[in-house]
Amino acid sequence: MIPIETPTLGDRSYLAHDGAVAVVIDPQRDIDRVLTLADEAGVRIIHVFETHIHNDYVTGGLALAQATGAAYHVNAADDVSFERTPIHDGDVVEASATMRLRAIATPGHTYTHLSFALEAAEAPGSDFEAVGVFTGGSLLFGATGRPDLLGHEHTHDLVHHQFASAQRLAQELPEQAHVLPTHGFGSFCSAGSTGDTTASTIGAEKRQNPALTQDEERWVADTLAGLDAYPAYYAHMGPANSAGPGAPDLAPPESADKDTLAARIADGEWVVDLRTRTAFAAGHVTGTLNFGLDGQFATYLGWLIPWGTPLTLLGDSPEQVAEAQRELVRIGIDDLEGAATGGPEEWTDGTLGHFERAVFADLAQVRHHRRVSVLDVRRASEYDGGHIEGAVNIPLHELLSRVSEVPSGEVWVHCAGGYRASIAASVLASHHVPVVAVDDSYDESAASSGLPLAAAAA
Missing domain, CATH: 3.40.250.10 (Rhodanese-like domain)
Known part of the structure; x- marks a missing residue:
């Protein structure tokens, strides 16, 4: 099992394989990372699973399934606009003679959320046992996924569903089973702190997770009291994922010269400087905004930018711009007006700003x-x-x-x-x-x- 980290969004995707075939859970939009991992492992991707319709990123699931010919498993109850292999609570998908996944309904983060127990056998014909569970936005490390992303009117019902789902996972899975969440590594999809934990098991969560150590009334009250603001761009992710997003275009954006940059700033467009905050403070083009790539770039840019505002990027190098572009397509910002590289002296004839x-x-x-x-x-x-x-x-x-x-x-x-x-x-x-x-x-x-x-x- 190979986790695929996306730290700037606080998420993980997973590739699990038996040495020949592989399954992928909750892939990010930039599927080239997944394809590279599969090639390096010498395995063929035959199944792609979504734990839920995501609210914090645009999925690469449909594009990955189309690129590999894999079956794309999405909850049968989800209202989507694309062909998928519908999956229900209790369904078992046989990936090979020694690896299979079992769907477990775990509503709470969404109404149709599923977790997937990864079950393995030592040899063909041997008994299967659960070695891990892909929990998406259900049971996280020391916390759960937040229950309020579908709107205030649903939060009360979903928070109680979330408690019951955590309890179900703890009851149905062995203590040694690894907990493999999608959220909880800095994602605003978490309700409560997940700390610095990087791995856990069902047994460990039984001892430390408030959803498994507190009574329902207290846990619900604490969870609701702890809910905080979440990024504004989340509102656009669910509709995009339900529509079936395609693979992103990561071709370099058009080059923008000094006059073009000046005109775009004057017109109120966003021109974003990707350099470190130290470099930006020392000298920058007046009117530009600093979202450094050394932090949660996509999360905060997506949170602040009025959706649909034309966007131009400024970076030290083409590689820096390409990294930012990759981050942005993960949240559905596909169209860039342009980019410029080098330094602020090359981006303007005016006096540089500084603070x-x-x-x-x-x-x-x-x-x-x-x-x-x-x-x-x-x-x-x-x-x-x-x-x-x-x-x-x-x-x-x-x-x-x-x-x-x-x-x-x-x-x-x-x-x-x-x-x-x-x-x-x-x-x-x-x-x-x-x-x-x-x-x-x-x-x-x-x-x-x-x-x-x-x-x-x-």
Whole structure:
């Protein structure tokens, strides 16, 4: 079994094989990664499975099935616009004489969510036993998938379904079976923290997962209380996946020159600088936004960009642009207006913009000498968990629509680690706000810096 990591979206896909044939679960849009792994293993993909209609990325399942001739297994109850092999709770798909998958209905993340128990036999004719379970957005490491992505009106029913589904998996599968989730590695599809765990079993989850250690009433209350904002682009993923997305076009975008870039910025189009926040702060084309490839690039760009806004990319190299393009097609942003590579001096004839970077200790010192405003762009739940006294909280995903609420004068902007602060600083700089980006760890440095902190909200 080979996990296929997509860390910027916080997800995993899986390829499982017996040395000759393979099955794939929840593939991402860029299926060339999967095909390469299968070729390297010398196996033929014959089945592709979806645990659910995904809300955080565009699937590559249909395209992979079409490219390989594999059967494409999607819940029979899902309303989709493409040909699939319908699968139901309890169905068993025989991949080979020693490998099969059994569908287990696990509603909660969606109504039609399925998990798939991976069952193996030591030799043809031997008994099968469950060695793992692909849980999608059901049972995660120390948590579950969130139950609110289909709308508030469904959350109450789905959260109870999610609890029952976790219980079912724990009851039906052996303790040594590996838990193999799709979400839970930084994905906003998780309800609750999955921590830094990278592997788990049913037995381990029975001991540590609140969905298996708490009673239903308490777990439901805790889960609902912990639900937080999720990326706006999620609204477009379900419809795209139900329609049956094709393989992406990863051909390089057209080259954009200085005049073209200037015109696009003037027209209100998005021109995004992919370089690190250090490089961007030191010098950038005025009016560009910084979404560095060293963080959750696609998640935050997809969250902030008004859907359908023309997009041009700026990168150090063609390879950097290609990496960003790959990230973007995973969330359904297929059409780029163009790209430019090199450095900001090659992208404009105008004066470069820049802003200072600092740490929390610098902020503590500055506040003794002059009046500055502090903008906290963490999510509201993070702010409520403790913040700098006097800081204004405008979550990053709300900043574009609330720029008018940013205090006047010099603004020091921070998040939890620096990545979101740089995005916010680029937004403010594009609105001609004098800004300093705090590139520091809030948890590690804010308290020790001497800044006055407000306690967590009761």
